[in-house]
Amino acid sequence: MIRRYAAATTDFVTTHSRIVLLLTLLLTAGMAAGTTHLSMGGEGGGIGAAVDTHVDDRAQYIEEEYGASDSGDDGVARTAVYVRSADGNALSKEHLLATLRFQRTVLEADAVDAALRERPAGSAGPRDGASSIASMVGTRAADESDPTIEEQIAALEATDATTVTTIVDETIAENERARRLLPDSYESGTATAESHQVVFGFDEAADGRPPSDATAALHDAASGRTDPTVFTVGEHALAASQGVFVENTMTLIVPVVLALILGVAAFTYRDPVDVLLGIVGVVVSILWMFGLLGWAGVAAGPAAVIGPVLVAGLSIDYGFHVFMRYREERNADESVRPAMGRGLRSVAPALALVTITAAIGFLATVATPVGMLRDLGIGITVGVVAAFGVFLTLIPALTVEVDALVEGAGFDRHRRPLGQGRYVRSTLAGAVTLARRGAPVVLVVAIVLATAGGLAWATLDQASVQQQSEPAAEWKQDLPGPMGWEENDLISRQAYVADQFRTTEEGDRMQMLIEGDVTDDGTLDAIDAGLRTAERRGAIPSQRAANVRSPLTVIRSVAERSEAFGATVAAADADGDGVPDRNLDAVYDHLYRIEPESASQVIERSDGRYESLRVVGPPEAAAGTAVPDDRATDLRAVEDRIETEQDGLTATVVSDATAQRATLETITDGILRTMVLALVAVFGVLVATFRLVHGSGTLGAVTAGPIVLVLGFVVGGMALLDVPLTFLTALLVSLLIGIGVDHNIHVGDRFAQELDRGNGPVQALHRAVIGTGGALLGSTLTTVAAFAALVLHPNPQFESFATLVILALLAALATSMLVLPSALLVWWRYGCGEWTASKDPEPAPA
Structure with missing residues (x-):
């Protein structure tokens, strides 16, 4: 019944291709309209939102039993500007004067003047809402209780450098507020420091933060000041940095990605028309994904970035299987429509099963407490379904029309499948020979390696987020024209502030x-x-x-x-x-x-x-900076020391660092549970489907088995390549089931089809591996090439993202081509029993 329904659907697509094209064109226009309703926000507000940890629990306990650590709720929103000297002393007379002149400039800005919280009469503190060592030293030099900033500048200009040094020394020694403005590297008892901060206190905006226009004025005034360097690390510095980041990525990474995709696709397809049709399918699939999300009112969230990349990879895979099966089915003297009909009818059940099981893997993230993961799982699932629809309707119908048109112009459109090439065919045949001669050994080796890789999970380094700590390589900066990577100072400045300031x-x-x-x-x-x-x-x-x-x-x-x-x-x-x-x-x-x-x-x-x-x-650590990953390790060591010194005590450090580490651990634990549930669901679906379609549930179990091996290989690869477990990589690991299940289904389903046609097990396996292997190899090479380009990115998060996806794709290819054939032969020899051929098998390819 399933085959008859699939045959009727695919026959309609190829027989009435123009109607299908019209309908899909209208549907695509509707999806384009749906993108205008798309919300880019996400659920939960962040990766750690809605994740309850023991650190959060103890923080709440402290609040309830002790109250706040110190009252900070005074209605003042503070923001810092940093002053750093190239010669190592930002407290020299010249640099203190430069700091005061900077303060004078920003205090003249209307946005700053209107938002500054002035000191109440009779209270201590800066009169103009700005606190700095320069102001404190200027006040002492003026020998007045409350001088204006102009008077401070005049007094400091009139004071000799030696006296200024003495005043600086006295100010720091006697004033706790002054010491808190200095970096951690400051040596007590000296009058020199590499840097210091100027703190501005503003009336809180509605969101409790400093007014954005005021902080923008601070950033603008600081930009371009050197000797000493004056800078901020807040929202406006980040916005400027992101602009440079996007421009760098678009000019260096995107051209390389496109060039590699086109180059590898041209090599594997060996036909520019099919390359163009495949690209059309990828673009339309992504458009449908965003359109469906928009019409459904589902926020794109992180799927706006990660979704298109993963959906593009799956779309490329779908395209290869459709085109290669079509090429395999077409006879030398046959027209386009019948061959496409048979090819589509043959591959559609496998693609449908791939879509269902991949969706299960992605939707498993809905069970996690992390809103970002739920958004991502839903978004990618919608994209996978969209890709399935596009490559079973629009692309086959378009291919029929295009090939008929090209052949009508006198050009031959017969093409050989990738798996039938001399070198590829011999390589794929070697995999079958390996399975025939040493299947048990192959399985034992694969299981041992995957188990060792899985055990490496406990050894992975953990970090909340990977930070770029080094500038881009010089050769990337020296590339000609717009491709040259424009260096950004924000990364090094954020790292410096996080390390030195509180x-x-x-x-x-x-x-x-x-x-x-x-x-x-x-x-x-x-x-x-x-x-x-x-x-x-x-x-x-x-x-x-x-x-x-x-x-x-x-x-x-x-x-x-x-x-x-x-x-x-x-x-x-x-x-x-x-x-x-x-x-x-x-x-x-x-x-x-x-x-x-x-x-x-x-x-x-x-x-x-x-x-x-x-x-x-x-x-x-100061606001606007990332928490160093080793800080959580150091604070955990403090907990361990107390608990080791005295039995019966439990110590919990409550800080940004330990909260982030606890959140990461909670997420990874949840992801492990989610993956187990997803694996069970995928096994169940494959067993039930293979039982219903091919009459053998055990064949479905054998087909699903290598998914576990893929996970083990990927984790082992992470350990070998020093890819840490971060919020991003943990999120990607949770999606591996959706990626890893694809290849095995194509091989397992084709093997069953060949058995249905009356072939013996070895011949069936040979035809399955040769027939599907070319498409699997082509799609893997194309997608790997695209992700390999991301390794050029100097940001380690992009490198880890690319590395993980490449590991998953290569592991999936290896298991489907090397491990699964051995498992299928072992299953036939010891677990199959008598095979009952289908009553309506697909005809064998010509």
Whole structure:
């Protein structure tokens, strides 16, 4: 019944090709209209949205039991501008004057002047909403309590360089606000620093952020200033950087991608007409994808970027199978329509099954808690269905008309399938020979390698996101004309700021929650060891250690002011190292009696019981920068040190770094569960379909088996090529089932068709591998060539993306051409029993 329905449909496409073309043209116009309704936003607002982790849970617990680390909700939105000196001292007289002149310029801008939060009368702080070391030094030099910026500049100009150095030294030593404006590399006690930041405080916009027009004025004023360099890393710097990024990609990467696709397609198709028809199919498939999403009201989200790439790859594959099967079916003296009809009728069930199973693999992401993954799964599934429709209607009908027209003009349109070429045929035949002579060995080797690769999952490096830390290679920058890669300073500047500066928001601090029996004797020693580990590993820079507030710092501070409490602490310090290590209940009790407010900030007490302790660390990395991946590792080491030092304690660091790492771990764990569900579903569909169509469910199971091997090979390849597990690569791994299932279905279905025609197992396998292998090889080479061009991109995320897809495509090709033939022969010998040929088999290709 299924074959009859497929035959009726495909016969209509080839027999009434002009009607099909008219209908698909109208449908394409409707899809084009649907793209105008497309929303590019996505669900959930980000990769980590809606993902609950233990770090988020402990952050909420801290908020409920302790309150915020420091009140930062003062209605002021702060943004920083950075000043960096090429000669290593941004605190010299000349550079401080340059900083003040920059401040004067931006304060004259209407957008900045209107948005600045001025200091209330009688309060400390900058009068004009801008806080900088230059202003502090200028104020001291003017010897006035509240000089204007013009007066600061005049005073500093009139002061000699030696005196300025003395003022800088005094300002930093006496003013905590000044020290917080310096980089982590600043050496205490000196009057030199490589850089510093100027912090502007604005009235919050409706979204709680600084007004965009004000920050735009800061960015514009900073641009082009050198000696010292003045720069921002916020939204406007990012927007300018993205413009350069897109231009670089379009001028260097896209031409190479197109050239490689056309070049490899020309080699594999060996016919410019078929190349053009295939490209038309790819473009229309992507158009249909976006049109369907637009009419359905589904946001494109990440599918707007990743979707077209993956759908293009699948479209190329569909095109190769349609064209190669058509070439295989056409006799020397036969017209176009009958051959296309037989070819399409033969390949349609396999393409339908590929579409269904690929959709299952992609739609499995809907079960994840990550909105971005759900958007991507839906978007790509729609694209796959669109490609299936295009290459079973529009492209066959168009091919019939075009080939008839070309042949009517006197040109021969008979073409040999790629698999029938001398070198390709001998290579594919060798795969069959390998299966016939050593199938068990092939299977054992493949299973061992795939298992080893799968076990490498635990060894993959984890990073929230890959950052480009090095400039593009010089040869890429030296390419002629517009192809030359224009270097962008934002990447190195973001890395520098993330490494050297902390946020200016008091409420955005790293915190640590210690739970368990916090009155055990060694608890405070364990916390002290953990904090020393944090300083040693750089998780808490030594120059920021004074910003740490912990039970120990509070106990020591109160002990200095209270003689009685000092005696309690001394009595609890058995080894005399300044850290109480016994009778901690008594220490906590005494602290709560005399300083309850200070105690409650770092020690949780409920109904007389001590439940947890809190450490408040220095501010987090500056806004607008990515969190260094090794920071999460360093903070995890602090947790481990505390838990190792004292059994029964659980330490959780709450910070941007640990939150991102926990989110990544939660996503990858969810992806593993999702892949298992998808694999089970794909197995079920293939077993049921092969049972219904070919009368053998076990053949469907054998066909599905290599998908697991593909996953193992890809993970092993990631480990060998040092591709880390990031948000992006984890997302792509979740899509591998949809990519890996394709090739096996074509080989398995063709093998069953050949058995239906009465061929023996070896002959059936030979015809299946030769018949489908050319199309599989051609589509793989073309798609791999396109993705290989992305390796030219200096951004490591593009390289990882390309590497993963190439690994998946090559692994799928290898398993379908080398492993699956062996599995099919083993199945025939030991598991098939007697094959019952179909009552209505497809006729054999001529």
